Amino acid sequence: MPTSAAENYFPVLLQILIAMAVAGGMVGGSFFLGHKVRNRIKDMPYESGMVPTGDARGRFSVKFYLVGMLFILFDIEAIFLYPWVVVFHELKMLAFIEMVLFIVFVLAGFFYIWKKGVLNWAAEGNDEGKDAVRILSHDQHAA
């Protein structure tokens, strides 16, 4: 029987070492033994077989403060839901109704912000995104 902590964890260490040896052996083996062909197609980024288009440095707006607001919206919801779950059995129906109401309010806020085009990040030339674009350009204008 193993007695000390070191003895207890020895199999784990062994496992790590074997894993490293196997992974290293496979990659190293194919590197030294396999033959190499280099061409343009092979050097392209692999994206599920699709041919890449455009430049990786394209800029798009993250709309950080609107995303931040969305985060808070659902963060608050989570904060309320956790303690609610704990006391749910004691408060029974009242708690259920109140939480349903609360979630309806949160979703109403979400619906509003959705309709305002906050989730529409590629906003150009899109009717629904115009609001968000205007907000954004206003921000830059104001700054």
Place this chain on the structure above:
Amino acid sequence: MTASDLVALSPLILLSATALVVMLSIAIRRHHGASATLALLGLAASFASLRWAASVTPRQVTGLLLIDGYTLFYWGVLLALAAAVVLLAYSYLEHQTGHQEEFYCLMLLATAGGLVLVASSHMASLFLGFEILSVSLYALIAYLHLQRLPLEAGVKYLVLAATSSAFLLFGMALLYSETGSMQLATLARFYMGAPNAALGAAGWAGTVLMLTGIGFKLAVVPFHLWTPDVYQGAPLPTTALVATISKGSVFALLLRWFHPAGSLAGTPVWWAFVIMAAASMLAGNLLALRQNNVKRLLAYSSIAHMGYLMVAFVAAGPLAVQAATYYLLAYVITILGAFGIMSVLCSGEEECCELEDYRGLFWQRPVLAAMFSAMLLSLAGIPLTAGFLGKFYVMAAGASSALWLLLFVLVASSTIGLYYYLRVLVVLFSSLPEDHVKVMLPRGRVPAGAGFSLAVLVILLFVFGLYPAPLWDLIRGISAGIG
């Protein structure tokens, strides 16, 4: 939570639901008129449900809110003020670029915050009400965020109001550690010097911190510095909202729970209020003397008026609560009227609030100029107006408690105040300047809604100035249970 609790809360529930409905209606389809109409309908429904709520009051709802005659009276006042602001805001926002609809949603939420504040009997609900009101006001003040001044005012208010909220919260924590209760009634007992109730150092520190937070909202000296900038920068309907609903609800709360009721006289808290009252009256009136912007002038005058209100607040006796309530009512009607007239006049994208813009207004817009004069005379406390009777009652309350020094300051500073109100009047009635370029709203184009609310305000101003008995009796009825 029983069915009766819900009935008692129905005005608040209806108001909050209206804010939600307005928001959803904006999400579905933007329409300025529809949003304003929905807001008005919601306020009317909420107002109508006051009668329904009155059938189950007085009632303590969930330990946080106390709904009684006093609460319902102030709820009615706040809802009526909000309805007037909606009407004025509609005509004002028509001329502004950008979205107009969200204003109503935020405004309804601010009003709901005021309602919570008036009804609160617990520190938690006090703070919640405070925050609902403040957070809506941040957005409302910076509503025209493409212009420089509103944005600046919004940021200033945000920073200062957040700081004052922190003060308030820390004060509450200290007071709780000392008294072991978050009920405002228990807290008030400590100040009244009830047996076995004495505050220690932490308690007094907490008191000072809470005074700071509340003093900020009321804009009394020395917490008044934000007032002129925010009043000037905020869009006129928002300024009216800050001057009436925000200050009114905080004062109503203070009056109910911390009205000194005699036994407080001579204690440090009482002296703090006395000093704040005297300093506000003097500083407000003196600083207003040399203002050339009408909004700033009214901002300083509002500091002075809060000082007058504080005189009734520190006075003991049954008269004090009634006098303070009457004065507050007269003041909010008057100041809402004054800002309302300005918002009707400033019909362009740009607000014209410089004193010189008003030169010779009487010869262009006689009715509006006459209304504006009535409002200014009421602010100055000239007889026949509600402002005079309000000041009279405040004086009577002060005299019955023998607050001679405060009364002397009140009289002296009112006399100073007369100067700058008359200065505006002189400008209104002087002849048109030669190089008159700025055209105020052309003749006969006051929007119906705004015109209606202004007419009602002017009528109320004179009714409350000439025939105070019904209102006075009503106030006596609702204030019987408190103070």
